[in-house]
Amino acid sequence: xxxxxxxxxxxxxxxxxxxxxxxxxxxxxxxxxxxxxxxxxxxxxxxxxxxxxxxxxxxxxxxxxxxxxxxxxxxxxxxxxxxxxxxxxxxxxxxxxxxxxxxxxxxxxxxxxxxxxxxxxxxxxxxxxxxxxxxxxxxxxxxxxxxxxxxxxxxxxxxxxxxxxxxxxxxxxxxxxxxxxxxxxxxxxxxxxxxxxxxxxxxxxxxxxxxxxxxxxxxxxxxxxxxxxxxxxxxxxxxxxxxxxxxxxxxxxxxxxxxxxxxxxxxxxxxxxxxx
Numbered sequence: 001x002x003x004x005x006x007x008x009x010x011x012x013x014x015x016x017x018x019x020x021x022x023x024x025x026x027x028x029x030x031x032x033x034x035x036x037x038x039x040x041x042x043x044x045x046x047x048x049x050x051x052x053x054x055x056x057x058x059x060x061x062x063x064x065x066x067x068x069x070x071x072x073x074x075x076x077x078x079x080x081x082x083x084x085x086x087x088x089x090x091x092x093x094x095x096x097x098x099x100x101x102x103x104x105x106x107x108x109x110x111x112x113x114x115x116x117x118x119x120x121x122x123x124x125x126x127x128x129x130x131x132x133x134x135x136x137x138x139x140x141x142x143x144x145x146x147x148x149x150x151x152x153x154x155x156x157x158x159x160x161x162x163x164x165x166x167x168x169x170x171x172x173x174x175x176x177x178x179x180x181x182x183x184x185x186x187x188x189x190x191x192x193x194x195x196x197x198x199x200x201x202x203x204x205x206x207x208x209x210x211x212x213x214x215x216x217x218x219x220x221x222x223x224x225x226x227x228x229x230x231x232x233x234x235x236x237x238x239x240x241x242x243x244x245x246x247x248x249x250x251x252x253x254x255x256x257x258x259x260x261x262x263x264x265x266x267x268x269x270x271x272x273x274x275x276x
Contacts, residue, residue, distance in 0.1 A: 001016045001048065001051040001055075002051055004055075005051060005054055005055055005058070008058070010058045011059065013055040014052055014055045017051050017052035017055070018052070020044070020045075021072045024041060024044065024048075042080070045072065049069055049072065050083065052069075053065050053086050053090065054086075062094055065090060065091075066087060066091075069083055076102075076104075077106055077107055077112075077113065079107060081116060081118035084103075084122060085118075085122060087100060088122075088125055088130060089125075089129065098134060100126075100130050101130055101131075101134065101136075104130055108122070114147075120153065124156065124160055127140045127143060127144060127160060128160070128163060132163070135171055137164055137167065137168045137171070140164050144157060144160050144161055144164070145157075
């Protein structure tokens with residue numbers, strides 16, 4: 001599996017790690033194996049999981065890492081310290097520390113894990129990489145103060161508490177800056193909305209004036225001339241197509257109508273007298 005990772009064949013490396021973990025089986029359930037991981041069985045299984053985590057991360061499948069590991073260890077309390085450390089670092093690096101919030105807390109609360117030599121370093125890593133980025137300052141202080149000096153060391157404990165105070169101070173400053181920015185943004189937003197409203201009102205006024213002018217101009221047009229022009233356009237475009245057989249009867253009737261009108265206008269009654 002290590003050679004496959006070196007050759008960047010990550011998918012094959014994950015398959016090899018899964019096959020190795022499946023071949024190992026659940027293993028004996030003795031507390032020494034689950035907590036101290038000193039047997040060869042636990043060391044091989046832990047090494048396979050470490051390689052599998054690296055391969056999944058290289059393939060950008062980091063979302064599957066925690067579930068992939070828990071399918072072989074079943075509960076967070078049974079995770080090896082090295083595997084837990086890699087998971088915390090991975091999810092902290094990708095900006096998802098909340099994924100390890102419950103898992104890390106369960107592991108640290110386990111009595112058997114508190115006797116491990118890696119407990120102090122994992123507690124510090126959990127506080128700095130998970131609790132502080134999430135703003136869990138009170139929980140971080142309680143966790144650090146609750147552990148004995150033997151697990152973390154008095155000097156290291158003071159340093160971690162100092163880091164918690166500094167992180168809380170920076171968090172408060174960011175909140176104040178954000179609140180001030182929001183307060184400054186509200187008047188600017190109101191001003192912008194006022195300007196936009198004024199422009200919209202001006203555009204609506206101009207549009208109303210233009211519509212009123214068009215309507216007044218429309219009312220001044222002579223309706224009879226408009227109707228006559230529309231009727232003639234209709235005759236020319238629609239009904240007076242010489243190529244259309246249906247237009248012939250209408251043309252004939254129209255010619256007859258013009259002849260009758262001409263005869264009525266030039267009848268003997270309306271003809272002017274002829275001089276000698």
